[in-house]
Amino acid sequence: xxxxxxxxITDLGQWQRSxxxxxxxxxxxxxxxxxxxxxxxxxxxxxLIFVDLRDRMGLTQVVFSPDAAPKAHENAHILxxxxxxxxxxxxxxxxxxMINPNMITGQIEVVATEWKLLNTSKTPPFAIEDRCxxxxxxxxxxxxxxxxxxxxxxxxxLRHKVAQSVRHYLDNADFVEVExxxxxxxxxxxxxxxxxxxxxxxxxxxxxxxxxQIFKQLLMVAGMDRYFQIVRCFRDEDLRADRQPExxxxxxxxxxxxxxTVMGMAEGLMARxxxxxxxxxxxxxxxxxxxxxxxxxxxxxKPDTRFGLELVNxxxxxxxxxxxxxxxAPLVKGMKVPGGEGMTRKEIDAFTEFVKIYGAQGLxxxxxxxxxxQSPIAKFLSDEERKGIAEALDLKVGDIVFFQAGxxxxxxxxxxxxxxxxxxxxxxxxxxxxxxxWVTDFPLFEYNDEEKRYVACHxxxxxxxxxxxxxxxxxxxxxxxRAYDMVLNGSEVGGGSIRIHSGEVQRRMFEALGFTPEQxxxxxxxxxxxxxxxxxxxxxxxxxxDRLIMLLSGASSIRDVIxxxxxxxxxxxxxxxxxxxxxxxxxxxxxxxxxxxxxKPKTGKPGEEAKTE
RNA sequence: GGAGCGGUAGUUAAGACGGUUAUAACGCCGGCCUGUCACGCCGGAGGCCGAGGGUUCAAGUCCCUUCCGCUCCGCCA
Numbered sequence: 001x002x003x004x005x006x007x008x009i010t011d012l013g014q015w016q017r018s019x020x021x022x023x024x025x026x027x028x029x030x031x032x033x034x035x036x037x038x039x040x041x042x043x044x045x046x047x048l049i050f051v052d053l054r055d056r057m058g059l060t061q062v063v064f065s066p067d068a069a070p071k072a073h074e075n076a077h078i079l080x081x082x083x084x085x086x087x088x089x090x091x092x093x094x095x096x097x098m099i100n101p102n103m104i105t106g107q108i109e110v111v112a113t114e115w116k117l118l119n120t121s122k123t124p125p126f127a128i129e130d131r132c133x134x135x136x137x138x139x140x141x142x143x144x145x146x147x148x149x150x151x152x153x154x155x156x157x158l159r160h161k162v163a164q165s166v167r168h169y170l171d172n173a174d175f176v177e178v179e180x181x182x183x184x185x186x187x188x189x190x191x192x193x194x195x196x197x198x199x200x201x202x203x204x205x206x207x208x209x210x211x212x213q214i215f216k217q218l219l220m221v222a223g224m225d226r227y228f229q230i231v232r233c234f235r236d237e238d239l240r241a242d243r244q245p246e247x248x249x250x251x252x253x254x255x256x257x258x259x260x261t262v263m264g265m266a267e268g269l270m271a272r273x274x275x276x277x278x279x280x281x282x283x284x285x286x287x288x289x290x291x292x293x294x295x296x297x298x299x300x301x302k303p304d305t306r307f308g309l310e311l312v313n314x315x316x317x318x319x320x321x322x323x324x325x326x327x328x329a330p331l332v333k334g335m336k337v338p339g340g341e342g343m344t345r346k347e348i349d350a351f352t353e354f355v356k357i358y359g360a361q362g363l364x365x366x367x368x369x370x371x372x373x374q375s376p377i378a379k380f381l382s383d384e385e386r387k388g389i390a391e392a393l394d395l396k397v398g399d400i401v402f403f404q405a406g407x408x409x410x411x412x413x414x415x416x417x418x419x420x421x422x423x424x425x426x427x428x429x430x431x432x433x434x435x436x437x438w439v440t441d442f443p444l445f446e447y448n449d450e451e452k453r454y455v456a457c458h459x460x461x462x463x464x465x466x467x468x469x470x471x472x473x474x475x476x477x478x479x480x481x482r483a484y485d486m487v488l489n490g491s492e493v494g495g496g497s498i499r500i501h502s503g504e505v506q507r508r509m510f511e512a513l514g515f516t517p518e519q520x521x522x523x524x525x526x527x528x529x530x531x532x533x534x535x536x537x538x539x540x541x542x543x544x545x546d547r548l549i550m551l552l553s554g555a556s557s558i559r560d561v562i563x564x565x566x567x568x569x570x571x572x573x574x575x576x577x578x579x580x581x582x583x584x585x586x587x588x589x590x591x592x593x594x595x596x597x598x599x600k601p602k603t604g605k606p607g608e609e610a611k612t613e
Numbered sequence: 614g615g616a617g618c619g620g621u622a623g624u625u626a627a628g629a630c631g632g633u634u635a636u637a638a639c640g641c642c643g644g645c646c647u648g649u650c651a652c653g654c655c656g657g658a659g660g661c662c663g664a665g666g667g668u669u670c671a672a673g674u675c676c677c678u679u680c681c682g683c684u685c686c687g688c689c690a
Contacts (some may be wrong), residue, residue, distance in 0.1 A: 047647030137682045190690035237689040459690045
């Protein structure tokens with residue numbers, strides 16, 4: 001069909017667009033205007049033909065009338081979804097009772113006097129509208145069509161506005177945007193690197209940056225004083241709804257700065273962004289919470305403080321309990337759900353399944369009834385233990401309490417995540433509230449079972465807390481870091497630290513991480529050397545731009561705020577990347593594959609005929 | 614590396630215990646229609662039930678393998 005219609009296609013010629021499709025109102029009554037856009041809907045009444053013309057700004061109803069403009073009406077019946085049009089016409093008020101209150105332009109319509117078909121379109125594989133519920137694989141394979149939808153357009157515009165706001169704020173504060181290399185050096189710490197083979201240095205590889213961390217520190221040594229960059233970062237790890245292999249950071253570093261300097265700057269930045277983009281005034285300064293407290297009260301290092309359901313440590317209360325699991329566990333915690341006594345067995349079973357994800361064996365619970373504690377475990381608890389638990393959790397009739405006992409990591413993960421899960425199910429999270437929180441005083445190290453050594457919690461350039469220098473080697477588990485995370489509604493949106501600016505301290509850090517002096521030298525010698533050339537004290541942080549946009553837009557997936565994202569298997573359904581390369585390319589790089597890639601089934605679209613006509 | 618959910622016309626979905634021609638809505642095509650706005654009415658086309666193998670007289674349905682998408686655990690300094 002669209003093929004027959006191609007004979008109607010004409011050039012733009014001298015036509016100039018005068019307005020967008022989202023702005024005409026009664027104020028434009030009588031004006032001769034020119035719109036360009038895509039056919040959203042066509043309503044052909046045989047006589048009158050209505051076309052809703054769409055561009056990124058909105059929709060405008062265009063009327064092809066056999067009475068008012070017979071010439072324009074003549075061929076208008078060929079118009080189909082997503083055809084590209086230029087319309088010249090006259091703005092007029094809609095007749096009495098025909099106003100569409102759902103459209104910004106609903107008071108008026110444009111009577112087409114002349115039009116040009118700029119292009120036809122095959123029938124799109126899914127409707128270009130927000131209520132469209134096409135599967136995500138289809139959307140990703142036809143991403144440019146998906147991006148025509150108003151919601152996706154809005155997300156990308158929001159992203160742009162945030163980036164602009166960030167640039168304005170930081171520019172005003174004398175920050176300089178500096179670009180750092182994309183082809184850089186692989187470092188063994190941290191996430192898996194994406195590697196790029198070097199043709200000129202056969203057998204050697206660049207790595208794509210996991211973050212510009214070292215470069216921004218070197219810029220501080222260079223006297224740049226205040227740096228930022230909105231920068232792509234790469235990590236070759238498994239994907240999630242909020243994780244992509246390439247993502248964007250707002251990366252910031254400041255010289256002669258301590259925690260107060262950096263956090264104050266970051267709060268101001270958020271306030272500016274929220275004001276510019278959302279029109280919201282957020283309260284400054286943000287509350288702060290030491291990491292220990294976050295773990296104790298919320299079980300996670302990024303607490304959502306929009307609701308209660310806090311965890312309570314009852315380990316000591318049940319130390320000698322007849323319930324052996326409680327008596328012997330290194331950590332026992334309870335979480336009270338006020339008024340949750342009416343939960344069904346089925347619901348509780350579902351929560352039990354939920355916590356098993358985090359390694360829990362089960363989920364103990366007690367319902368506080370008027371005359372008794374209804375629970376599989378109540379019979380094991382002494383009166384004294386009941387009293388202690390009731391006081392610790394401030395129990396009232398009608399409550400339910402969930403318990404978890406075991407290794408601290410598991411207990412906190414299970415209850416901490418159950419807490420958020422429950423809050424969603426119970427709909428107790430206030431909509432439209434933005435709760436910021438700084439989490440501070442992170443551990444400097446955490447033990448890695450796989451590598452049988454301590455690894456940096458944040459990264460190995462993070463300064464130890466004042467007075468914790470010796471702990472780095474004597475008692476690494478107790479050492480705290482000068483690190484801070486910015487948390488928004490239970491998501492980590494930013495994180496940073498005061499860095500080590502002494503070569504000597506940096507050497508001790510690598511030593512604490514189990515590096516030999518030779519390893520430290522070969523991998524990070526250039527950094528240590530730089531720190532010995534008059535490095536100023538410095539620190540900074542980085543925001544995850546994608547996650548921030550996700551929160552601001554209310555999107556449920558990071559993919560909805562990235563123009564061309566990857567699937568969970570890190571492929572691009574539109575370009576079919578990654579893909580095998582020619583033998584010649586491999587030869588030039590000095591590479592040989594251990595296994596030949598199997599022929600991947602193609603997904604069927606660009607290049608294939610749509611079968612619908 | 615692991616757990617779970619899904620894959621049926623172009624799209625979104627329904628298809629009890631295996632059983633006749635595999636449904637519906639939207640979309641598409643044709644016809645009618647001068648005030649619709651997710652227009653309406655009438656008619657029509659459209660399917661290797663993700664792919665491969667098996668069980669069976671008989672498989673969309675049961676079994677095995679595999680591919681793809683999504684969610685999560687591990688992982689993500």
